[in-house]
Amino acid sequence: MEVALADRQKNLERILEFAREAAGEGARLVVFPECVLTGYVLESREEAMELAEGADGPTVKVMESLCCDLGIHVVYGYLERDVDRVFNALAFVGPQGYVAGYRKIHLPHIGLDRFVDPGDRPFEVLDTDLGRLGLHICYDGAFPESCRVLALQGAELLLLPTNWPAGAEPFPLYCVNTRAWENTVNFLAADRVGVEREARFIGLSRIVDSQGKTLAEADGESETILIADLDMDAPGVKRTVRVDGSHFVDRIADRRPEHYGRLTEE
Numbered sequence: 001m002e003v004a005l006a007d008r009q010k011n012l013e014r015i016l017e018f019a020r021e022a023a024g025e026g027a028r029l030v031v032f033p034e035c036v037l038t039g040y041v042l043e044s045r046e047e048a049m050e051l052a053e054g055a056d057g058p059t060v061k062v063m064e065s066l067c068c069d070l071g072i073h074v075v076y077g078y079l080e081r082d083v084d085r086v087f088n089a090l091a092f093v094g095p096q097g098y099v100a101g102y103r104k105i106h107l108p109h110i111g112l113d114r115f116v117d118p119g120d121r122p123f124e125v126l127d128t129d130l131g132r133l134g135l136h137i138c139y140d141g142a143f144p145e146s147c148r149v150l151a152l153q154g155a156e157l158l159l160l161p162t163n164w165p166a167g168a169e170p171f172p173l174y175c176v177n178t179r180a181w182e183n184t185v186n187f188l189a190a191d192r193v194g195v196e197r198e199a200r201f202i203g204l205s206r207i208v209d210s211q212g213k214t215l216a217e218a219d220g221e222s223e224t225i226l227i228a229d230l231d232m233d234a235p236g237v238k239r240t241v242r243v244d245g246s247h248f249v250d251r252i253a254d255r256r257p258e259h260y261g262r263l264t265e266e
Helices: 008-024 045-051 058-070 138-142 144-152 170-183
Strands: 029-031 073-082 085-094 097-103 125-128 131-135 157-161 186-190 193-196 199-202 206-208 214-217 239-243 247-250
Touching: 008 029, 008 058, 008 073, 045 073, 045 085, 058 073, 058 085, 058 097, 073 097, 073 157, 085 125, 085 131, 097 125, 131 144, 138 144, 138 157, 138 170, 144 157, 144 170, 157 170, 170 186, 170 206
Parallel strands: 029 073, 131 157, 157 186
Antiparallel strands: 073 085, 085 097, 125 131, 186 206, 193 199, 206 214, 239 247
16 A cells, blocks of 8 residues: 555545455455554654554544454554554454554664654464464564564464565565465565655565465555465464475474573573
């Protein structure tokens, strides 16, 4: 989706339009990019606070009504205000209402991430009617530990709403499939297109299965709805058998955590 900077109403109308179209094509889960409600290239914390709303704010009420009417689940990015704090966040909404949120943990020095507060909650897998879903945002995906932690918690599908800027092309081209493959988990990355304050975003959204195979992918410029059917049972089978009895791998069971202590050192 191409996002209108600082125009929440216009972006919300486009979100509703795309969600209805996706639902009409059979989608049960519709995932939008990071900060799809507000845009990303903000210039101050004050600007971010002005565009932020609470997790129970007006937008989630609209999305609850939409999901109830269409019988779908929606994930969208927004700026979450919590008293005097503001987070780059996701809302997960279903037919029964608001399900959960996520606050971006890893913050690069770019756009509004220069001004928001770092996520203060651990990675969490959500048990939903669709399966076990893990949420993270954009730069989180650059840290393989993020995906691994979610996979170890039993995630069957990892969702990565993102705003990849020019220069980040290696991530959608190589890392998305790698994260899916190394964790034996389905992966969906939803990016945006367009330009904000001279910053260009590269699209290249994709949906990948738990064997690292690309099922659907977008180009770098067009607004696009990607549709794919995912096997939510496949991630539960971590062992890959290539030759029965003599050649199999399991990238979860074969780990040696006793040798990974350095990963959690300051």
